Amino acid sequence: MAIGYEHVTAEPVARLIDEFNRLPGIGPKSASRLAFYLLRAKPEQAQRLAAAIIEMKEKTVLCSRCFNITVEDPCVICRNPGRQVQQLCVVEEPLDVVALERTGEYKGLYHVLHGAISPVEGINPEDLKIRELMDRLKVEPVEEVIISTNPNLEGDATAAYLAREIIPLGVRVTRLARGLPMGSDLEYADEVTLGRALQGRRDM
Amino acid sequence: MYVSRLVLQDFRLYRRLNLDLPHGVTLFYGSNAAGKTTLLEALFYLATTRSPRASADRELIALEAQGDLGLPPFARLSTVVHVGAAEPLKLDVVIQRKYGSGGDLLPSSQKTIKVNGINRRAIDLIGQLRVVMFAPQDVNLVTGSPAERRRYLDVTLSQIDHGYVRALARYNQVLAQRNSLLRTWRDQRRTQRAGDELLFWDEELTSAGARVLRERRQAVERLSKLVQTIYTEITGSDLELTLRYIDTTAADDAAAFAHVLKQQRRAEVERGMTLSGPHRDDLSILLAEREVGVFGSRGQQRATTLALRLAEAELMRERTGDRPVLLLDDLLSELDSQRREHLMHAIVRPDQQALITATDLDDFAPSFLKQVTRMHVDHGQVFPA
16 A cells, blocks of 8 residues: 555554545545544534435435436426426436536426446447337427437437437437537637537527 | 756656756767656657657656655656747646555556646647657658558647647547447447447548548648658759558548448448548658668668658648757767768757757767757756756
8 A cells, every 4th residue: 555554543544544545536635634534523423424325325216217316216306297298308427417407497307328328438328228218208298308418429429329219209309509618718718619609609 | 949948857767857958959968878868758748748658658757756645656747838929838747646446556647737837638738849859760650560650640740730639539539439339249240220329430430530631631742742852952862752641541521431431331340440541541651652661771761761850840840830849869870971961950050949869979070069058968867068
C-alpha cells in the first residue's frame, strides 16, 4: 500500500478507509478524511449513515414499468394519474430522471435504459432495457418518445438505434436539443457545440 | 514561434529543471544518457501530448518521484510559447499515476492540461505549440511500416488544423466501437439483419473519415512539391522525388466511403474488423517512380527523410504563417558535409528557433558554433557554457 496508514492506524479505521477508497470519485486522501471525520463524529451519526446505506440496498427495487429506482413498484411517477401518458422520455440512468424532474418542465413518463450502446464495453442493445421499451410502446398510448440519451458517441448510437426501431411503429420520435449552455459566451463555445447550435436554430 | 522557458519536475531523469531558452539556435551537448533527448521529448510532448519514444505515459515519470501526502507520483512539464506580438501562452501538463482500490499503483496514468492556468482537454492543447522533430530513427519513415507514414501525416496535420485533431479522434473512437461490434458478430456467427446496428457507426465513420481523407490528400499534394524542391537542394541530384497518397477506399466523399463499406460488409463481418479507411492508408514515397524504402540507397533514404521533415516544417509555416520550433536529435553526426551544410542553412535564420543535441562539438564548424547558444547537459542538469 502506498499510503502506509495500515501500519499506524487501527485496523477497523484502515478497513473503512479502504471501503471509501473503492467508491467512485474518492481517492485515498478523501477516503482517510471521511474515515477520520466519522471517527470523531457522534455515534448516532455513524449509525444513521450505516442504517441509510443498508436500508437503501434492502428497500429499493427497479420499477417494473419504467425501470427507475423505487421503493414501491410501480414508482411514484408511473403511479401519478396527473402525468401525461402520451409522452415518454427515454434516459440512460436514474440520475437523468432526477435532473429532468428538477426542471419542472416535463409532465410525461420515463423509461430508464440503464446504459448506452457501446460495443467496446460489450454493451449491445440486448443488454439495455430496450425490449421492455418496445413492449411498452405496444400497449401504452404513447404518441411521442423523447430520446434524452447523453450527447456523446454512445448516447448518439443509442438514439439512432431507438429511432430506427420506433419510427416504424408510427410513434413520433424526438431528440433533446443540443446547443449552448445558459449564461455562456459565444466566443468561448467550442466549435462542435456552436456548430450543433447553429444546425438546431429556431425561428423567432 | 518560440519557447522562452522549459520547466520540468520529475520528468524522466530531471528531478527539477528551470531553463530559459533563447529565440535562436541552442546546442545541447553532453555524454550519452545525460538527458539531452529528454529535453526535446518534453517539448514534443507539450506540443502533441504524446511522447515520440515512450509507449506508456507512466514511463515518463521519474522513478524517484514521490506524490505529495498520499497522492500518486507525478511529472510536471511547463513551457511558455511566444507567437508574434501576442501575449505569451503558458502550457502545463501534469502526468500522474493512479491508485487502484487497494492503494496499489495502476499501470494507467492520467494527464491534466492547462493553457494559461485554465484546465483544457488534450485536444485543445495540440497546436498551441508547433514542433518538428528530427530523430535518428526517422529513416523508418521511409523504410518502416505504413503506420509510421500515417503518423507523420497525423502529427503534422494535427498541429496545423484543430478540426483535423477532432475528426481523427472521432474517427478512431468510432473505429474502435465499430470493430468491437464486427468482432461480436463474427464470434456469434451473425450476419446482417433488419434494424442494422452498423448503420449508425458507418455514418459516423464515413463523415469523420472523409474529413481526415480530404485533409491528408491536400497535405500530400503540397508536401510532394515541397520535398521535390528540398531534395534537389540537399543532394544536387535531378531525380524526381514524389509523394502519393495510397488510399484503401478510393473515396472522394463520405457517400463514396459508405458505399465501399457496404460492398465489403460480408468480408468485414467474416474478419471482424474494418477493412478500409484512413487507418489502413499509406503514403508512397517515390524516387524516379520507384519506392525509396525498397530501392533507394541508404544515402538516398536519409536525404529523403531529411526532406520530409523540412517539408513538414515548411508546410506548417505556409499554413499558419509561423515557423515551428525545430527539435534535432543527434542528427548531424549521421549526415555528410553537404547535407549538414544544407540543414545548418535551414536552421540558422531569423525567426527560427531550433534545439539541437549532440555528443561531440567537433562535428560542428567553428562558424556555426559562433552563432548558437551552447549548453552542457549532465545527469539531468543543464549548464550554460
